[in-house]
Amino acid sequence: MASMNALELDGIRRAFGGVVAVDDVSIDVRRGEFVTLLGPSGSGKTSTLRLIGGFEQPDAGAIRINGSRVDHLPAYQRDTTTIFQTGALFPHKTVAENVAYGLRMRGVSKADISSRVRQALDVVRLSGYEERYPAQLSGGQKQRVALARSMVVRPAILLFDEPLSALDLSLRLQLRAEIKRLHDEIGFSAIYVTHDQGEAMAMSSRVAVMRSGRIEQIDRPEKVFGEPSSEFVYTFIGESCCLRAQVSAGTAADSDGTPLDLRLSTPLSEGSWRLYVRPSRLYLGRTDMQNGLRARLDFTEFLGDVHRYHFKAGKLELFADHPGAIAHRPGDFVDIGWQTVDMMVYQ
Numbered sequence: 001m002a003s004m005n006a007l008e009l010d011g012i013r014r015a016f017g018g019v020v021a022v023d024d025v026s027i028d029v030r031r032g033e034f035v036t037l038l039g040p041s042g043s044g045k046t047s048t049l050r051l052i053g054g055f056e057q058p059d060a061g062a063i064r065i066n067g068s069r070v071d072h073l074p075a076y077q078r079d080t081t082t083i084f085q086t087g088a089l090f091p092h093k094t095v096a097e098n099v100a101y102g103l104r105m106r107g108v109s110k111a112d113i114s115s116r117v118r119q120a121l122d123v124v125r126l127s128g129y130e131e132r133y134p135a136q137l138s139g140g141q142k143q144r145v146a147l148a149r150s151m152v153v154r155p156a157i158l159l160f161d162e163p164l165s166a167l168d169l170s171l172r173l174q175l176r177a178e179i180k181r182l183h184d185e186i187g188f189s190a191i192y193v194t195h196d197q198g199e200a201m202a203m204s205s206r207v208a209v210m211r212s213g214r215i216e217q218i219d220r221p222e223k224v225f226g227e228p229s230s231e232f233v234y235t236f237i238g239e240s241c242c243l244r245a246q247v248s249a250g251t252a253a254d255s256d257g258t259p260l261d262l263r264l265s266t267p268l269s270e271g272s273w274r275l276y277v278r279p280s281r282l283y284l285g286r287t288d289m290q291n292g293l294r295a296r297l298d299f300t301e302f303l304g305d306v307h308r309y310h311f312k313a314g315k316l317e318l319f320a321d322h323p324g325a326i327a328h329r330p331g332d333f334v335d336i337g338w339q340t341v342d343m344m345v346y347q
Contacts, residue, residue, distance in 0.1 A: 006189035012061030021047040023213035032187040039210035081150035082159040096130035102153040120152040160192040241318035243275040258314035261294035281342035282320035289337030
């Protein structure tokens with residue numbers, strides 16, 4: 001019986017000298033699933049992608065595509081295609097020739113190549129661009145050609161190596177939505193590498209958060225964001241404020257011992273604690289909420305949709321996002337409240 005998974009990584013490991021880049025990584029990607037590898041620089045996400053694509057060989061573990069083991073095969077013999085940051089188009093070939101290249105290498109007939117190229121360009125909304133050269137295209141159009149070239153060969157799994165990182169913000173958002181649309185319509189299987197949390201949250205069936213060559217958590221975006229498995233995952237995904245408090249004899253103080261005007265729904269035992277709250281879940285001027293802190297307004301940033309207010313409480317620094325301007329000025333003390341369900345506590 002054929003495997004239900006497009007890709008299976010079973011305990012793969014890769015070291016470069018004394019540095020372990022990928023450390024016992026196991027992932028199953030179901031057919032039609034879009035899985036993103038997300039993590040900071042050096043977390044092992046790109047090395048994992050290169051192992052899947054055959055650009056590196058694992059020191060241990062197994063890689064299977066559609067149930068067949070491929071970790072001993074070179075890149076050109078694996079049923080994958082990779083979309084790189086630059087698109088990596090042939091500058092001397094037209095759009096149609098670029099898209100057709102992989103089909104010609106696979107010995108597809110001319111009639112089928114012509115039909116499939118037209119179909120692929122229609123899917124990425126580039127019909128009519130067949131005779132243009134890469135130099136005549138915008139950055140976003142080049143990436144759409146690269147996407148068409150990869151999809152037209154119908155690989156078992158598409159590999160995306162931070163394909164939007166070199167584009168400006170508005171173009172990244174457009175291409176992100178385009179890739180999401182194509183996945184929803186076509187249902188291709190994919191591994192996508194990025195350090196952009198917005199891309200990972202918006203596009204993925206599941207997100208694998210990586211750290212030091214290992215997977216910290218892999219789950220649906222909503223679960224990774226709302227139910228992080230560790231402090232690292234919580235602090236890496238989205239913005240958060242960290243309140244570091246030293247609790248002794250039922251009172252809280254900052255790192256210098258300055259008492260904090262902090263009230264919590266559940267008292268903390270003695271010791272050092274780290275309390276995290278998203279800035280959008282901190283409410284200004286509220287003393288009626290389950291938890292609260294009185295802090296001095298330091299300065300304000302206007303971010304377009306919200307105002308970001310920066311506060312200090314002793315040595316603590318925190319910030320809250322508020323939809324409009326408030327009457328307080330720098331130096332004023334403000335009550336800040338939040339719900340217990342919006343707080344993560346670590347010791």
